[in-house]
Amino acid sequence: MLTIPFQHGLILAGILFSIGAMSLIIRRNIFFILLSIEIMLNAAGLAFVVAGAHWGQPEGQIMFIFILTMAAAEVSVGLAIVIQLYRRYKTLDVDAANEMQG
Amino acid sequence: MDVAFYIAAAVAIFSTIMTITRLNAVHALLYMILSLLSVALIFYTLGAPFIAALEMIIYAGAIMVLFVFVVMMLNLGPHAVEQERILLKATAWIAPAFLALILLAELVYILVQGGGGFASIGVMEPQQVSTALFGPYLIGVELASILLLAGLMGAYHIGRRY
Numbered sequence: 662m663l664t665i666p667f668q669h670g671l672i673l674a675g676i677l678f679s680i681g682a683m684s685l686i687i688r689r690n691i692f693f694i695l696l697s698i699e700i701m702l703n704a705a706g707l708a709f710v711v712a713g714a715h716w717g718q719p720e721g722q723i724m725f726i727f728i729l730t731m732a733a734a735e736v737s738v739g740l741a742i743v744i745q746l747y748r749r750y751k752t753l754d755v756d757a758a759n760e761m762q763g
Numbered sequence: 764m765d766v767a768f769y770i771a772a773a774v775a776i777f778s779t780i781m782t783i784t785r786l787n788a789v790h791a792l793l794y795m796i797l798s799l800l801s802v803a804l805i806f807y808t809l810g811a812p813f814i815a816a817l818e819m820i821i822y823a824g825a826i827m828v829l830f831v832f833v834v835m836m837l838n839l840g841p842h843a844v845e846q847e848r849i850l851l852k853a854t855a856w857i858a859p860a861f862l863a864l865i866l867l868a869e870l871v872y873i874l875v876q877g878g879g880g881f882a883s884i885g886v887m888e889p890q891q892v893s894t895a896l897f898g899p900y901l902i903g904v905e906l907a908s909i910l911l912l913a914g915l916m917g918a919y920h921i922g923r924r925y
Contacts, residue, residue: 734914
């Protein structure tokens with residue numbers, strides 16, 4: 662079905678996902694945190710499409726469309742939070758907003 | 764077609780690493796757009812041309828433009844012009860431009876090579892995807908529309924001035 666080995670596609674998705682997860686942990690800028698969430702969502706979608714191509718089913722691509730929709734909704738709310746954080750604290754550092762002491 | 768996949772994968776990994784290590788948000792966005800474009804090329808080589816188009820239009824087009832708009836909104840100020848001059852230095856755009864050229868060369872290679880490579884991979888036509896999407900997964904489409912509406916109202920509510 663697929664000339665490219667199934668594992669290689671999944672490995673690529675795993676590498677991209679772990680890069681995003683690492684960035685999510687090491688960066689303290691809320692802008693980059695949102696970007697790394699996008700990277701991780703994209704990698705998850707890539708894994709779905711690779712699996713769908715492997716088994717020749719359209720379900721993988723349908724899941725990617727749902728992930729895309731979810732990413733669009735998530736990023737619009739996230740960017741609104743970025744703007745609100747910048748208005749209140751004049752910085753993009755998430756540690757500035759630790760009023761809940763979490 | 765295999766070579767195209769591996770080159771695009773290398774470009775995707777490299778540009779993603781560059782994305783998360785940049786200090787400047789605009790530079791990071793340039794690399795992120797490249798990463799999304801290379802993933803779109805990977806989708807194309809995996810026989811999902813419809814998803815490749817969606818990835819380019821919605822991810823690299825709409826979502827990244829949202830990010831760019833927010834960067835522009837946050838950069839307002841007297842030093843914005845000076846900052847813009849710093850952003851346009853050759854070191855900022857030459858690496859993304861080079862990676863984009865690699866992707867363009869790959870795309871031209873695939874197009875010149877013709878549809879010969881497709882038969883072994885098995886392209887999933889948009890018609891096949893849409894038939895399944897609006898058949899058994901119709902409830903998912905409805906839920907997605909509700910989610911988008913909630914996202915719209917949430918962004919409007921959170922983003923307004925107090």
